[in-house]
Amino acid sequence: MLEYFGDEVDSGPYSGGEGPAWYLYRRGSILVRDEYLTEVRDILHMEGCLPTSETAGGQPTEFAVIHGVRRLRLADTTSTLEALERIHRRIGAGAATPDHLVSISNSPMGWGGGCAPIEPTPVPNGSTPSPAPMPIALRRGRSTGQGEGIRVVILDTGLDWDAPEIHLWMDGVVGDDDPAIEPRRVPGAPYPDPDRRELKWYAGHGTFVAGLVRMMAPRAEVIVRLGFEECGASYESDLVVKLDRILRDDYPDIINLSAGALAFDPTGLLSFKVFHENRLRHHKGTVVVTAAGNQENRKPYWPAAEPWSISVGALDQFQARAKFSNYGGWVDVFAPGDHVVNAFPRGWYTYQEPPKARPEPTRFSGMARWSGTSFAAAVVSGLIATRMSQTGENGLAAAASLLAVARTVAIPGVGPVLTPGTPELE
Numbered sequence: 001m002l003e004y005f006g007d008e009v010d011s012g013p014y015s016g017g018e019g020p021a022w023y024l025y026r027r028g029s030i031l032v033r034d035e036y037l038t039e040v041r042d043i044l045h046m047e048g049c050l051p052t053s054e055t056a057g058g059q060p061t062e063f064a065v066i067h068g069v070r071r072l073r074l075a076d077t078t079s080t081l082e083a084l085e086r087i088h089r090r091i092g093a094g095a096a097t098p099d100h101l102v103s104i105s106n107s108p109m110g111w112g113g114g115c116a117p118i119e120p121t122p123v124p125n126g127s128t129p130s131p132a133p134m135p136i137a138l139r140r141g142r143s144t145g146q147g148e149g150i151r152v153v154i155l156d157t158g159l160d161w162d163a164p165e166i167h168l169w170m171d172g173v174v175g176d177d178d179p180a181i182e183p184r185r186v187p188g189a190p191y192p193d194p195d196r197r198e199l200k201w202y203a204g205h206g207t208f209v210a211g212l213v214r215m216m217a218p219r220a221e222v223i224v225r226l227g228f229e230e231c232g233a234s235y236e237s238d239l240v241v242k243l244d245r246i247l248r249d250d251y252p253d254i255i256n257l258s259a260g261a262l263a264f265d266p267t268g269l270l271s272f273k274v275f276h277e278n279r280l281r282h283h284k285g286t287v288v289v290t291a292a293g294n295q296e297n298r299k300p301y302w303p304a305a306e307p308w309s310i311s312v313g314a315l316d317q318f319q320a321r322a323k324f325s326n327y328g329g330w331v332d333v334f335a336p337g338d339h340v341v342n343a344f345p346r347g348w349y350t351y352q353e354p355p356k357a358r359p360e361p362t363r364f365s366g367m368a369r370w371s372g373t374s375f376a377a378a379v380v381s382g383l384i385a386t387r388m389s390q391t392g393e394n395g396l397a398a399a400a401s402l403l404a405v406a407r408t409v410a411i412p413g414v415g416p417v418l419t420p421g422t423p424e425l426e
Contacts, residue, residue, distance in 0.1 A: 002024075011023070012025075023264060026235050030084060030087075031070070031072075032096045041072075044086070052075075097263070097267070120364070121370070122368055133216065146219040150217065151251065152217070152220050155239070155243060160344075162366075163345065169215060195347065196347070198347060198361075207344065210224050213378050220386075232259075256289050260293050290377060292326045292373045293325075294314075295326055296324055312337075313333070313376060314335070314337025325337070333416045340371065344366065346366050
């Protein structure tokens with residue numbers, strides 16, 4: 001991730017000067033709430049932190065993100081964090097923040113992301129998916145629930161176009177092509193041979209998440225949108241534009257976001273907060289399910305720590321909290337997320353992380369075993385969809401009902417839990 005973004009990103013601050021960085025952010029830019037824009041401009045202008053007409057080189061210095069937030073470009077000689085400290089001293093927290101790098105990927109040395117802590121392992125095509133699907137309830141001779149009539153939109157790495165053709169439970173899943181699978185599909189040209197494809201880092205993540213949603217809600221309408229084009233990461237300012245587009249164009253009941261970041265200050269990710277204030281809360285019943293992250297600690301992870309999101313930590317195979325999962329009072333529920341098995345692209349993948357790192361690629365034949373809070377979030381999204389179709393509740397109401405169930409079966413030392421086999425869900 002750092003190799004791809006290079007000098008475009010910076011990290012900070014370091015814990016004690018020697019420890020790992022807490023987050024990554026876009027160098028040379030800040031995000032500002034519209035209501036503070038004039039005041040922030042004045043502060044930065046007086047401090048010499050903004051480009052002049054000469055140093056700007058004819059390039060724009062302000063960029064609209066979504067209604068309520070703008071991105072300001074700083075002078076080349078200005079430190080992003082020093083500029084923010086000047087603003088905070090004059091205005092206080094919450095007016096301006098870095099443009100954080102939000103990630104689905106496991107970050108080296110604990111840097112700002114971490115929703116899939118290990119790389120996938122191939123399993124034979126035709127293996128039994130895990131966790132198992134929800135039991136099918138019958139009413140007057142026909143199946144009920146299963147997510148029928150519910151739309152789940154997944155903002156992730158896109159979809160492997162091959163998966164719905166080879167896995168029955170993926171039939172009808174649609175979305176944007178996953179660009180980490182090469183060669184890409186070309187309209188009007190013959191499809192590339194799936195067994196000759198190269199799978200880049202975090203290829204198939206969105207496909208795997210979609211498969212888990214479908215196991216929990218087999219009749220749900222599932223759409224996978226492209227939010228992370230390279231290395232499993234995207235700037236928060238770009239990501240909220242895509243979330244805004246999902247609300248505008250896809251009319252979701254449930255949004256699954258298996259990604260996040262640690263943040264500059266306790267207010268979290270500014271653009272996500274404004275997205276909720278100005279857009280999401282006006283869409284009655286739409287619920288956002290988020291991964292709690294995999295830093296193995298209780299530091300708030302955003303946007304999962306937002307009060308308006310359903311934050312999901314991971315259980316291991318023994319119904320304990322998975323070692324990698326974040327935890328704390330801001331995590332709403334825990335669900336299966338360790339050694340999960342589901343759909344994965346066919347092709348060849350070169351491992352990047354120890355202990356599996358090696359130059360020779362490994363062949364995947366259509367399924368994989370993977371672990372992370374990303375996948376626990378997908379399980380909960382599917383369970384919410386099934387609940388909605390059974391009871392007629394909207395997304396927010398169904399999520400609240402399931403959290404109430406989860407608290408009745410809470411595991412001491414872990415917290416509220418949801419699993420497909422919970423009797424109260426049948």
